[in-house]
Amino acid sequence: MTEQHRNADAYPQRIVCLTEEPTEVLYALGEEHRIVGISGFTVRPPRARKEKPKVSAFTSAKIDEILALQPDFVVGFSDIQADIARELIKAGVEVWISNHRGVDGILAYIRRLGAMVGAADKADAYARQAEQHIAQVQAAAAQFRQRPRVYFEEWDDPLITGIRWVAELVRIAGGDDVFPQMAAESLAKHRILADPGEVVRQAPDIIFGSWCGKRFRPEKVAARTGWESIPAVRDGAIHEIKSPLILQPGPAALFDGLDALHAVIAQWVERRGG
The missing domain is CATH 3.40.50.1980 (Nitrogenase molybdenum iron protein domain)
Structure with missing residues (x-):
């Protein structure tokens, strides 16, 4: 042998x-x-x-x-x-x-899994490719003159806000998560919004939805009681990010998921003169 x-x-x-x-x-x-x-x-x-x-x-x-x-x-x-x-x-x-629950954790996961199967060098190269992509998006977002306030909804009944890596990707893409303190909670049950009115009070400029396992319904979000005053609802800035792109703590989120977030945020910024 x-x-x-x-x-x-x-x-x-x-x-x-x-x-x-x-x-x-x-x-x-x-x-x-x-x-x-x-x-x-x-x-x-x-x-x-x-x-x-x-x-x-x-x-x-x-x-x-x-x-x-x-x-x-x-x-x-x-x-x-x-x-x-x-x-x-x-x-x-x-x-x-x-x-793992954050962007750094996803990158470490890629390297760790690669090492476990004898492909450490390939995994490191792949992780560095992801890091470069993140840096490129972050650099583009740094040119924005405005940063939208963003509400990310992971589930609708009850309302569950986005997990930590999602909030981090929103920030990298050029926005600010309106519930950063909840994003730090690893368990979904600790990210439940008992009062939907809290979203109204936070007044997000953009709403992203990714209901794991079922199709996101922007019209249902817009029809919620009292939500018509939210800037995102008023301006029609309610967007779906497909759950396989953003709710899996793996490469998809760092590439396609991040790009999807950034594209919507960049469009919002462009409409407001950069």
Whole structure:
């Protein structure tokens, strides 16, 4: 056995990804051959849905089907997947549950996952590409003479505000999140707005919506009692960001998600003379 072959065998060969972001990262690194199962919510990259069996949702998983794939490594995200992780660990499977919540955490996640599969150099290059993209958007946003106040809605019933990496990306894109203190809360239950009138009082210039798992309805947002006085509602500045682009703590948010936020904010600024 060659040294190269021994080194290759030292890394996981059969990986199950319980969420989309490890799948997207591994495909981007050219390591997709290691993946034997993915989340049913995976849409990036599109070919993954055709090539890999879907064995999990977000809060549930087909444990027997996962075990039948004989994984030597399972990757998941957050405390919400603790029960899935426990069942797999009890069955003798090695499991890594990441719990990053900010932009820096996403970048570190890319590097860490790459290192775990023996692709540290490729992962570092990919993370540096993301860092360069972030810096470019940030530099463009620094030229804005005005910064809009932004309300990001992650769910509508109850109202849930955006998580930390979303608030950070809004800031990078050129806006200011109107609920920064809530964005620091990692759990959705701690980001619930008990009083929808609080959004009215914050008077955001732009409203972004990304309702995880269902289509965002701007007309429903605009029709909420008392919201007609909000600048974003009055000016028709209510925009959807597709959840796969922004609510996955992976590459999509740093590239397409950030670009989508920046495009809307730049348009708002342009309409007000820069």
